[in-house]
Amino acid sequence: MGFALLVIIWLITFGSAYFFIAKTWWLPVGAAAAAHWIDGQFALTYVLMGIVFFAAQLSLGYIVCKYRERPSSGPVEYSHGNTTLEVVWTILTAVLFVGLNLMGSSVWASQRFDPAQPGAVPVEVTGMQFAWYFRYPGPDGKYGATSVKLMDPSAGGEAAVGLDTSDPAAKDDVVTGTMFLPVNREVDLSMRSVDVIHSFFVPSLRFKQDAVPGLNIHMHFTPNQIGDYEIACAELCGLGHYKMHGMVKVVSQEDFDKWLAAREAEKQ
Amino acid sequence: MATTATLHSHAPQGFIRKYIFSLDHKVIGLQYFFLALTAVWVGMFLSLLMRIHLVWPTASLPLVGEIRPEMYLSLLTMHGTIMVFFVLTTAPQGGFGNYFLPIQIGAPDMAFPVLNMLSFWTTFVGFVLILAAFFVSGGAPLHGWTGYPPLSAVQSAGPGEGLGADLWIASIAIFCIASLMGALNFITTTLDLRAKGMTLMRMPLTVWSWFITAILGLLAFGVLLSAGILLLMDRNLGTSFYVPLIVVNGQILGHKGGSPLLWQHLFWFFGHPEVYIAILPGMGVTSQVLSTFSRKPIFGYKAMVYAMLSIGFLGFMVWGHHMFMSGMSPYSAFAFSLLTMCIGVPSAIKTFNWLGTMWKGRIRFYTPMLFAIGFVSLFVSGGLSGPFLAQPVLDIQLHDTYFVVGHFHLIMGVAAIFGIFAATYYWFPKMFGRMMNEGLGKAHFWLTFIGTYAIFMPMHYLGMAGGTRRYSQYTEVAYLQKLMPIHSFMTYAAIITIASQFIFVINLFWSMFKGPKASDNPWESTTLEWTTATPPPHDNFGGRTPVVNHGPYEYGVPGTAKGFIMQNDPASTPAH
Numbered sequence: 001m002g003f004a005l006l007v008i009i010w011l012i013t014f015g016s017a018y019f020f021i022a023k024t025w026w027l028p029v030g031a032a033a034a035a036h037w038i039d040g041q042f043a044l045t046y047v048l049m050g051i052v053f054f055a056a057q058l059s060l061g062y063i064v065c066k067y068r069e070r071p072s073s074g075p076v077e078y079s080h081g082n083t084t085l086e087v088v089w090t091i092l093t094a095v096l097f098v099g100l101n102l103m104g105s106s107v108w109a110s111q112r113f114d115p116a117q118p119g120a121v122p123v124e125v126t127g128m129q130f131a132w133y134f135r136y137p138g139p140d141g142k143y144g145a146t147s148v149k150l151m152d153p154s155a156g157g158e159a160a161v162g163l164d165t166s167d168p169a170a171k172d173d174v175v176t177g178t179m180f181l182p183v184n185r186e187v188d189l190s191m192r193s194v195d196v197i198h199s200f201f202v203p204s205l206r207f208k209q210d211a212v213p214g215l216n217i218h219m220h221f222t223p224n225q226i227g228d229y230e231i232a233c234a235e236l237c238g239l240g241h242y243k244m245h246g247m248v249k250v251v252s253q254e255d256f257d258k259w260l261a262a263r264e265a266e267k268q
Numbered sequence: 269m270a271t272t273a274t275l276h277s278h279a280p281q282g283f284i285r286k287y288i289f290s291l292d293h294k295v296i297g298l299q300y301f302f303l304a305l306t307a308v309w310v311g312m313f314l315s316l317l318m319r320i321h322l323v324w325p326t327a328s329l330p331l332v333g334e335i336r337p338e339m340y341l342s343l344l345t346m347h348g349t350i351m352v353f354f355v356l357t358t359a360p361q362g363g364f365g366n367y368f369l370p371i372q373i374g375a376p377d378m379a380f381p382v383l384n385m386l387s388f389w390t391t392f393v394g395f396v397l398i399l400a401a402f403f404v405s406g407g408a409p410l411h412g413w414t415g416y417p418p419l420s421a422v423q424s425a426g427p428g429e430g431l432g433a434d435l436w437i438a439s440i441a442i443f444c445i446a447s448l449m450g451a452l453n454f455i456t457t458t459l460d461l462r463a464k465g466m467t468l469m470r471m472p473l474t475v476w477s478w479f480i481t482a483i484l485g486l487l488a489f490g491v492l493l494s495a496g497i498l499l500l501m502d503r504n505l506g507t508s509f510y511v512p513l514i515v516v517n518g519q520i521l522g523h524k525g526g527s528p529l530l531w532q533h534l535f536w537f538f539g540h541p542e543v544y545i546a547i548l549p550g551m552g553v554t555s556q557v558l559s560t561f562s563r564k565p566i567f568g569y570k571a572m573v574y575a576m577l578s579i580g581f582l583g584f585m586v587w588g589h590h591m592f593m594s595g596m597s598p599y600s601a602f603a604f605s606l607l608t609m610c611i612g613v614p615s616a617i618k619t620f621n622w623l624g625t626m627w628k629g630r631i632r633f634y635t636p637m638l639f640a641i642g643f644v645s646l647f648v649s650g651g652l653s654g655p656f657l658a659q660p661v662l663d664i665q666l667h668d669t670y671f672v673v674g675h676f677h678l679i680m681g682v683a684a685i686f687g688i689f690a691a692t693y694y695w696f697p698k699m700f701g702r703m704m705n706e707g708l709g710k711a712h713f714w715l716t717f718i719g720t721y722a723i724f725m726p727m728h729y730l731g732m733a734g735g736t737r738r739y740s741q742y743t744e745v746a747y748l749q750k751l752m753p754i755h756s757f758m759t760y761a762a763i764i765t766i767a768s769q770f771i772f773v774i775n776l777f778w779s780m781f782k783g784p785k786a787s788d789n790p791w792e793s794t795t796l797e798w799t800t801a802t803p804p805p806h807d808n809f810g811g812r813t814p815v816v817n818h819g820p821y822e823y824g825v826p827g828t829a830k831g832f833i834m835q836n837d838p839a840s841t842p843a844h
Contacts, residue, residue, distance in 0.1 A: 078564070148513060153518060196514075209593055
């Protein structure tokens, strides 16, 4: 029985580890500036935890096999423990876990402590059951007023987010269902939700943030590769949660300007 | 007290006083156990339906027909709620804690037998209410076991958010009241009713785990209770604790100025200690079983006690790690993350000490021991994904993906279930006077152990690849479609693992009536429950009051005839 446990525990350990090491399923290729740092911290955590995983599971398998009761077994070691060992492994694990935490903290700080740099592309993200809308403030750089009384999700576009067209600043606001972003420029997001909590998750851009009704949350990130990236809602928001998806199209600055100008022209 | 003494000396006659409204902690323990057993089959059946729907979304199933996306969400809400409250909180603490805490400390009963009976029947009412949510108009709520408002606070937010959601909240609130009564009883009993010589540092680690769990329950359930009442008021009385001005389905609702994040803070202030409420008793029983079947004293008894105390203490300061992506201040994420990492330290100490206990022992592989070994393995696997999720920067990718689902199922779901299995196989002879079948027990262990890994390990791969949780189907998002093979594999693994649980139930009920008669101490254990008759008499020790002279895990003691010392053996027996 001890040997069977050793075999099964070791097989589970190597089997589980195989898919981690072979990276059969892995983080999608990162297409944002932060991906390098986030993936680095992920890899570091993964290597350290992998070592502990192997050490703990392999010794568990070994110990239960080695110390199984046999007719030839000698008397057990009558011992209530070893204080020196306790102190040693307490300190070691404390250093490991706290150290890991501190190393990751600088990445977190760079992502979340400071606001976007001046000159970032402003985009407002609005979540509602079960769609995402993106608003660009237009040439004046100012978002126009919105009002819940004017919201008409069935109309889509500007009406969906309740844009108040009597506000001069709203005249040039553009609202779309697909997010366009210029590559290599920071994006200054204002995130809100009109009904329940949603979460704006773009795995390839290493970005996730809840959109919370009543709050306007500012976030920023910098896409650095041209391409199309899928958005999946990551906070349970109702029966259509699984189909609340969208697309981020990261394009060249030139294409972005052309696209925005075309949308502005459409509005006039 | 004279009345209490009378109560203990005379067993009640008549079926109702003896088995239904019993004041005997052992009967109440069994009532909790069978309630949890019923609940776990319901919860498991719901998960089976979910797994089937994920892979065959249009399949028409017996009893339930075709599962619609909103029904999938009801299934996951009810699965989570039933499992967390009525299984993982009920079985280890209400069931085994009730039955064995008084006996292990040498007491004739709980401190407040009437309160004990009340807490069981209150739990029972809570269970009936949650089941009722399935049968009301609109069905069970779809807001997940965490019930985040506004989704959970607004009747028009989705199907099931009407009466079903009210029943769901009422059930949880009633469960909170029951748990508060239970917690008071456990704490008082442990502090006041210990037998002579049963010092705190001679208590079995199981008793420590139930004691600490009760303290956590006392501090946590009150908060959830208040939070639930506020949610009921938001839903039915037009208050705005959690709901700001919102528009649902084009309708402006009358709420103003509430904070959805307030609920998350209150819920997780309860929710994080709750995971320790689920797992601490499992840690206790694992320590007890590993020491018994390795025939060696527990390695580092005091370190084990301090580790559980620090886990309980730190457990109240980490709730924010569920909220890194919620819009909470990023500065507080820094503190919550650091404290969460610190919990890894006492958890690691426990793992080291379990390995140290088996090291140079003489391990006997009876079924309880297999499940305790399984517990250690699952605790390590589930624990090591913790430091990923404790880092806010990695949560950017992993939060609300299957990585989280895999993590908490391994560490506080199935690890706790393995603790319950270990406890069942270990204490069954004492509770029912008969032995369980070892062959069936071992078959159950192997299938469950391998099956558990096959279900929950792949969830980590799914999560790393961005596989979002609480999606009824992966058909609408292109990158998710590519992950379907993992879902299929997990579903097949779940079907086999769930099927193998029949082995357990058959063994349980067959052995209850037909198993070979058990001796008073079949495992050669040392704690007080093994010093009394099997099953124990109404007052636990048949009129005598045990006197404790030894620590709980004196195995492999040199110079003793039988190789171990019972806790109540005469003081002259060599020890230490």
